[in-house]
Amino acid sequence: MKNLRSKTQKGFTRTNSKRSLGGFTIIEILIVLAIAGLILTIVFIAVPQLQRNTRDSQRQNMAGRLSSELNTYSSNNQGVFPFNGAGGTWAACTSLAASQGCNDWYSRYINGNVNIKEPKTGNDVTLNMSTSTTLPAWAAGNVYISVGNKCSGENIAAGGGGGANSKQYALLIALERTSTYYCIDNG
DSSP, X not given: OEEEEEEEETTEEEEEEEEOOOOOOXXXXXXXXXXXXXXXXXXXXXXXXXHHHHHHHHHHHXXXXXXXXXXXXXXXXXXXXXXXXXXXXXXXXXXXXXXXXXXXXXXXXXXXXXXXXXXXXXXXXOEEEESOSSOOSOOXXXXXXXXXXXXXXXXXXXXXXXXXXXXXXXXXXXXXXXXXXXXXXXX
């Protein structure tokens, strides 16, 4: 819009036209776009990491709940754990002999009480039991209960707890970062 004013100077009239420009310069627009691009880059880098950390926290909480359910089972069964008699090789809980109590523990204490679904895929988590301290191939969300052993950081260390009938266990859950575990034990 033009702003026209008449002025009289020394006997003649002159019209000044002044434009009031309220727009942005190209430099200002480029700076704003660069800042917006930087913010978007930070968000795209940070969001997947936050999601991965959230899923790992869910896995850690799940391991704590499973440990609590193991202790509840033991309290209700004269101190016997569901893995009593577990062998030296890793076997899924569902394939262990019924005499070991794993299926009973799973159906009575886990199924419905503790959500043991893998946070990323929504699939059921595989529960594995053994007296071994050597884990099978890493798989995110899998749970390993090492009978007669203890945790050493995020790995299993031999605990010397008496083998298959031990009351000592190390419970590990595989986290999303490859070859990373969360380990808790009961002693």
